[in-house]
Amino acid sequence: MTAHGLTSSFIARDEQWGAHNYHPLPVVIAEAEGASVTDVDGTRYLDFLSGYSALNFGHRHPALIAAAHEQLDRLTLTSRAFHNDQFGAFCEELATLTGTEMVLTMNTGAEAVESAIKVARKWAYEVKGVASDSAEIIVASNNFHGRTTTIVSFSDDSAAHDNYGPFTPGFVTVPFGDLDAVRAAVGPNTAAILMEPIQGEAGVVVPPDGFFAGVRALCDEQDVLLISDEVQAGLARTGTIFALDHEKVRADLYTLGKALGGGIIPVSAVVGRADVLGVLKPGQHGSTFGGYPVACAVGRAVVDLLSTGEFQQRSTELGAYLHERLNGLVGKGVAEVRGKGLWAGVDIDPAARTGREVSLSLRDQGVLCKETHERTLRMAPPLVITRDEIDHAVDALAEAVNA
Numbered sequence: 001m002t003a004h005g006l007t008s009s010f011i012a013r014d015e016q017w018g019a020h021n022y023h024p025l026p027v028v029i030a031e032a033e034g035a036s037v038t039d040v041d042g043t044r045y046l047d048f049l050s051g052y053s054a055l056n057f058g059h060r061h062p063a064l065i066a067a068a069h070e071q072l073d074r075l076t077l078t079s080r081a082f083h084n085d086q087f088g089a090f091c092e093e094l095a096t097l098t099g100t101e102m103v104l105t106m107n108t109g110a111e112a113v114e115s116a117i118k119v120a121r122k123w124a125y126e127v128k129g130v131a132s133d134s135a136e137i138i139v140a141s142n143n144f145h146g147r148t149t150t151i152v153s154f155s156d157d158s159a160a161h162d163n164y165g166p167f168t169p170g171f172v173t174v175p176f177g178d179l180d181a182v183r184a185a186v187g188p189n190t191a192a193i194l195m196e197p198i199q200g201e202a203g204v205v206v207p208p209d210g211f212f213a214g215v216r217a218l219c220d221e222q223d224v225l226l227i228s229d230e231v232q233a234g235l236a237r238t239g240t241i242f243a244l245d246h247e248k249v250r251a252d253l254y255t256l257g258k259a260l261g262g263g264i265i266p267v268s269a270v271v272g273r274a275d276v277l278g279v280l281k282p283g284q285h286g287s288t289f290g291g292y293p294v295a296c297a298v299g300r301a302v303v304d305l306l307s308t309g310e311f312q313q314r315s316t317e318l319g320a321y322l323h324e325r326l327n328g329l330v331g332k333g334v335a336e337v338r339g340k341g342l343w344a345g346v347d348i349d350p351a352a353r354t355g356r357e358v359s360l361s362l363r364d365q366g367v368l369c370k371e372t373h374e375r376t377l378r379m380a381p382p383l384v385i386t387r388d389e390i391d392h393a394v395d396a397l398a399e400a401v402n403a
């Protein structure tokens with residue numbers, strides 16, 4: 001388990017000079033292609049994390065790299081003070097792909113969520129008629145929506161939240177998947193319900209069937225916006241454009257990020273109803289880089305890849321295979337498996353090993369994966385993964401949990 005060769009000198013420098021806000025696995029990656037990465041000592045690994053779904057199309061997908069290169073050679077940044085020839089096309093193509101009416105471009109996932117919160121509050125005051133400064137947004141327990149001060153204000157993960165106060169008020173937390181609790185929390189000041197369709201960071205937690213259909217009905221009845229945070233779950237990860245599509249439910253706003261930038265640059269967006277995003281008028285919100293030409297060119301190439309349905313189909317079919325194989329480990333060092341498509345939360349039997357020990361053992365067997373919390377492993381391979389590679393990873397996991 002000790003770092004070898006060049007690896008240890010790189011890690012020592014990271015630890016001396018980089019802020020310690022992460023605890024990475026001891027592997028130093030230097031190159032990557034498709035579903036595999038190579039470290040500084042020349043060892044190859046299968047990537048079973050995919051940059052938390054930012055690499056849905058694999059590392060350096062040729063169509064995405066080509067789009068980025070072409071744009072870099074032509075125009076990089078204009079700021080939104082001027083129009084550019086990529087912005088409108090990206091917005092139109094993303095809206096068409098997602099069946100939505102309008103697109104607000106940002107950079108990171110957290111910025112998309114922040115933007116959705118601002119829009120929902122503004123909509124509540126200007127359209128719904130909520131008294132000023134009293135809008136409420138209902139969120140779920142164990143949520144993860146990013147790291148800004150407002151977003152961590154409603155996180156119940158103490159590591160993400162503690163000692164960052166004073167916190168932003170206006171959020172009401174209910175247990176994820178509990179429709180009665182959501183109903184009880186809705187009041188005249190409720191602007192929106194903001195939730196992940198499947199909770200990623202919490203360990204790939206799928207809500208009970210019918211939960212979001214119930215939330216949707218409640219939103220319609222009470223004039224409340226439904227905001228689906230699809231930054232990690234969206235864009236084919238679960239086999240559909242939006243994870244909420246599995247519930248046959250439409251949100252009023254969706255947040256997208258991670259895979260929207262093709263694993264090349266940060267690109268995020270809020271997409272949804274034009275009458276809701278339409279509350280933003282010139283000067284009321286913005287971003288220097290949001291919707292810059294390179295982002296739009298890469299985003300357009302991502303939309304293009306998603307428009308064939310190939311990646312959705314791979315996620316559905318190979319995801320069924322992954323889950324079948326993982327379910328075969330339940331009772332053999334694995335306590336529970338959750339998820340949809342090529343996305344799985346694997347709870348390690350507490351009597352077996354910790355998530356960190358399992359991650360280290362997987363690394364030694366050539367598979368990169370990361371624990372979330374103490375004993376859950378999150379598996380999210382790039383959607384270009386093959387059946388044989390899934391077999392290799394699950395065989396390695398069987399070995400890792402039982403060693």
Ligand SMILES: *Cc1c(COP(=O)(O)O)cnc(C)c1O
Nearest residue numbers: 108109110144145146229231232
């Ligand atoms: C990762 C994530 C975010 C934050 O995205 P960043 O790009 O890291 O700011 C927000 N919401 C969800 C559901 C996420 O998984």
